[in-house]
Amino acid sequence: MPLLAMKNITKTFPGVMALDGVNFDLCSGEAHSLVGENGAGKSTLIKVLTGVYRQDEGEILLEDKRIQPLSPFESQRMGVSTVYQEINLVPELSVEENLFLGRQPMKLGRIDWKKIRRMAEKALSRLNLQIDPSMPLSSFSIATQQMIAIARSLDISARVLILDEPTSSLDHHEVERLFSIIRKLKSEGLGVIFISHFLDQIFEVSDRLTILRNGQLIETCEVSRISRLELVAKMTGKSIEDLKTAQPYSGKKGTNIGKREILKAERLGRKKDIAPFDLQLHEGEILGFAGLLGSGRTQAAELLFGLKQPDTGKIKREGVEVSIRSPQKAVQYGIGFLPEDRKTQGIFPDLSVRENIILAFQSKKGWWKPLSRKKQELITKNFIETLQIKTADMEKPVGQLSGGNQQKVILARWLASQPEIIILDEPTRGIDVGAKAEIESLIHNLCSEGLSIILISGELEEVERNSHRIMVFRDKVIVSELEGENLNLPNIMKLIAEGEANPRETIQA
Ligand SMILES: Nc1ncnc2c1ncn2[C@@H]1O[C@H](COP(=O)(O)OP(=O)(O)OP(=O)(O)O)[C@@H](O)[C@H]1O
Ligand SMILES: [Mg+2]
Structure with missing residues (x-):
């Protein structure tokens, strides 16, 4: 008997059949991935399960008993815990307050802080989190905050844990930590539903997967029985032959870049955010920002777009010094910014x-x-x-x-x-494989028409593949610039990982 079974689930919205008679089941101790292109119906299936939407047809069985949760709160009480991509916690409050917000244990009409501390310690240790529960949430990294969100959603009585794109803002180590937690919870008998657009992660963490396309169930199978190519073919509805002949963007690095210097930064910096840096961006050029999460990539972009004010340095737009005090000003100077x-x-x-x-x-x-x-x-x-x-x-x-x-x-x-310049911060995050290739080729078309782009991405392959030149960030410092034949993955990784800054000169082409 499966832990959870969703049978013949249908859900329509005006003009869309989001789910069309979908069957899904989950066993205890299993990680089961839901995969499909953007709009395939993954989140809708989860929302039906957690009482956000009510299905038009079909039924849900939890441990063989029919359930119909009317709200996420009710589904949680029934043992179904969900962690959404956005962390819905309060950064200013302490970890323990966040854990028990809205359901504090009371004693004699007062909040029982002693009990909260004990419960918090227990909830955190279940996830191997060794942190002080009295510290404010904001003092921890996004990854840790996400683990705390998991701890909050995991009642003692949880049977099912749902993670809808939990890894999109985590780096490699953090993903590993999350996966080890998933494995631990599996060994305690929980069933885990995992949604992600990263195929590597799906293959690494799940036992089975279910493919949805246009609201329809295409297939459920064991991960070991399907190849990546087959999976993508089934997700997109294309034949394997088509996929094999489709060429990924092959790069035309170094071509078509004008000499015109569109944007320049000289010793631009802001305390605690990013050490003073120089930057040049030419017409039709894609300049990549590579680095780990929190390495200062986004902060550098924020200075260029007027979201934050630098405390040193200047910005020149086509050779003329400009002061970009607000995003409105940046837009007037022809700069666009797709935020992370x-x-x-x-x-x-x-x-x-x-x-x-x-x-x-x-x-x-x-x-x-x-x-x-x-x-x-x-x-x-x-x-x-x-x-x-x-x-x-x-x-x-x-x-x-x-x-x-x-x-x-x-x-x-x-x-x-x-815009003449556009800063793209993680432009393909949360976007499915097919659309990702479309967006990458669109970026290149725009460039060949003269648009200049700053491309920020935590996926190193993506920056490497698409940039004409790359600046490497580490711990809030731009440590190097790579171009030409030096612009390759091993070099980027080496620079990101190295303990001390390399002098720029040794790396430059
Ligand atoms: N509240 C809503 N009202 C109307 N249409 C909706 C609503 N929620 C979802 N849809 C539609 O249902 C379809 C499935 O959406 P869903 O969010 O389940 O996709 P998804 O597989 O989670 O995609 P993604 O990978 O982009 O998150 C889409 O066409 C979407 O536009
Ligand atoms: Mg979704």
């Missing part, structure tokens, strides 16, 4: 796909010169096609799109504003 944390810094969930896409363009043009509806529709249609945004129509609120498709909308917004 798109959930909080970019999407307007209630506005339509069209409204979200034309936003930056309209703001650059000035709100007193509104774009005609026809023009808006033309732009939107164009981007829905080139980025293959999956939406029933362009008037749909963005909040109703799948996570990956929301991301494509924000990318479209920046591209529509026709």
Whole structure:
């Protein structure tokens, strides 16, 4: 008997069949991955299971008993714990407060702090987390905060743990730590449902996988019985032959780059965020920022986009010194920025796909010169096609799109504003394999038309493959610049991992 069985689940939204008679089951002690392209129905299946949505048809059995949770809270009480991609905790509060927020044990009408401390220690040690529960949450890394989120969601009575894209902002070591926790929980008899767009991780951590495409169940199988190629073919509905002949972007490094210096930074820096650095960006160039999470990549970008003020150095735009005191100023100087944390810094969930896409363009043009509806529709249609945004129509609120498709909308917004420089912070995070290749080739097309790009990515292969030149970040310092034949993966890894900074001269081509 499986621990959990979802039978014949159907869920429709206006204009979309998000789930079409899907069957899914999970055994105790098993990690089971849900895979599929953006919009395939993965999150919807989870939301039906956790009582966020109610299915139109079908039933859910937990340990052979029919359940119909009406809210995430109720599903948690029934033993189904979920950790969403966004960490919904309060950074200013202590770890123990975060763990028991809203369900503090009381004693004589007061919060029982002694008991909280004991419970917190127990919950943390279950995940092998050796931290002081009285410290504020914000004093820990994102990875640790995520583990704390898991600790919070894991009641003693939890039978099922759901992780929806938990690893997208973790580095290699942190992913390993998370996986060792998953293995431990499996050995305690929990069933784990894992969602990720990283195929490597799916193959590493799961026992079985279920493939969804367009709301339909394609196949459930043991991971050891399927190859990567077969998996991608089934996810995308393409034949294996097609995939074999499809060439990945082969790179035309070093070509087409103009001599024109579009952007320059001289000794730009900000205390605690990033040590003073120099940077040049040329017309049509892709400059990669490589480094681990927290190495200062995003902070350097924030200075260039006016999100934070530097305390030393200057910025020149085509040779002229400029002061970029706000993102609005940056946009006027022709700079766009696709932020890493798109959930909080970019999407307007209630506005339509069209409204979200034309936003930056309209703001650059000035709100007193509104774009005609026809023009808006033309732009939107164009981007829905080139980025293959999956939406029933362009008037749909963005909040109703799948996570990956929301991301494509924000990318479209920046591209529509026709910037001369665009900073892309993790542009393919949460985006499925097919769309990822599309976005990479789009980036190169834009470049060959003269757009200059700063590309930030934690996936080293991605920066390596796409950049003409790379700056390597380590511990808030730009330690080196790589180009030409020196620009290769082993060199990047070496620089990232090394204990002390290498003098730039020794590495430069
Ligand atoms: N609240 C909603 N209202 C309307 N449509 C929705 C809603 N939630 C999801 N959908 C639609 O259902 C389909 C499946 O979306 P879902 O979020 O389950 O995809 P996903 O597989 O999780 O994708 P991703 O990998 O991008 O996160 C999509 O077409 C989406 O637009
Ligand atoms: Mg999703």
